[in-house]
Amino acid sequence: MEKLKYSYYPGCSLESTAKEYDQSVRAVAKMLDIDLVELPDWSCCGASSGHCTNYQLSLALPARNLALAEMEGRDLAVACAA
Secondary structure (H helix, E strand, O other), X not given: OOOEEEEEEOHHHHOOOOHHHHHHHHHHHHHOOEEEEEOOOOOOOOOOXXXXXXXXXXXXXXXXXXXXXXXXOOOEEEOOOO
């Protein structure tokens, strides 16, 4: 059976204040034999400020990440709480 492979969007918090959460997500994926490939050039989803300042931006930022995953030809795994 082929190993499951997903594009992975950690989000801003998992690269800063929630590093332990990112480490646990990656560890669980490894135990389940799932390959998480960090999405190249991902952008913040704007949950912390984008949604309050500009409605169009709040839609465009996460849509960009989805489009990047589609270009990679993989489904997107999202661990970011926002």
